[in-house]
Amino acid sequence: MSRVETIGNAVLYLGDMRDIVPDLPIIDMIFMDLPYKLTSGGNSTGQMGGKFSKESYNGSGKIINCDIQFSEIMPLVARILPEGHAYFMVNNRYVSHCQNEAEKAGFHFHNLLVWDKGTGTPNRWYMKNCEFTVFVKKGGEKYINDCGSRQLIKCPNILNSFHKTEKPVALIKHYIRNSTHQGQVVFDGCMGVAPAGTAAINLGRKFIGIELVEKNFDEACRRVEKAYLESQDMFEGFSHLPPLPVTPPR
């Protein structure tokens, strides 16, 4: 780890989650949008735009850092969540792999959640307009807070985003609201620009986040700070909460 920032009830680490997670305290919920290889669905004509355009994509399947295996991550994060819900976002290609590795690490599968993004990525084998979340738990039975919530949620995708695979705060808020209470700790080990951190702070939860790339980390700090300043008035009552322990930079 090369940097750590404490912002209100959030602790953000710059570094590789494989080095940092072993020293973290117990948390109450995981939201992780896992780094995985992306496929363009065919760009032989070079006519695709956005993140798969010829200028920004070399066909390697890597548009973000993704040299990490689910089999490495799952046992690490399972250890810091003895009890509670975990949400692992992946695309269609990685759903079964993610579920298998989560179950091997001791998570129990609950449901496959679907996000309808509104926008679609061109594909010769059906256009992709959805992403998936493997919803699992550790420990005893614990219902979601709103049992009327549906498996499929529609939420507009972010256009012209800072991060190539940025997720909407509103989507993550829905999951955090359903699986935690105020004052509990949400964890994201590959936070990007920290929509999960923003959502957690907006809802009066604590947050621990990790990001490998400094440019994303700096933006994550900026956004979490903004969320913290905006939500201070709403959650004054939480000033009595004990602060999150911080692992100092090595």
Ligand SMILES: C[S@@+](CC[C@H](N)C(=O)[O-])C[C@H]1O[C@@H](n2cnc3c(N)ncnc32)[C@H](O)[C@@H]1O
């Ligand atoms: C799918 S993106 C997450 C995007 C995020 N949900 C957002 O909306 O901004 C995965 C992130 O994991 C980061 N990452 C990749 N390997 C990592 C590692 N070993 N430790 C921590 N972060 C990592 C990447 O830099 C990338 O920002």
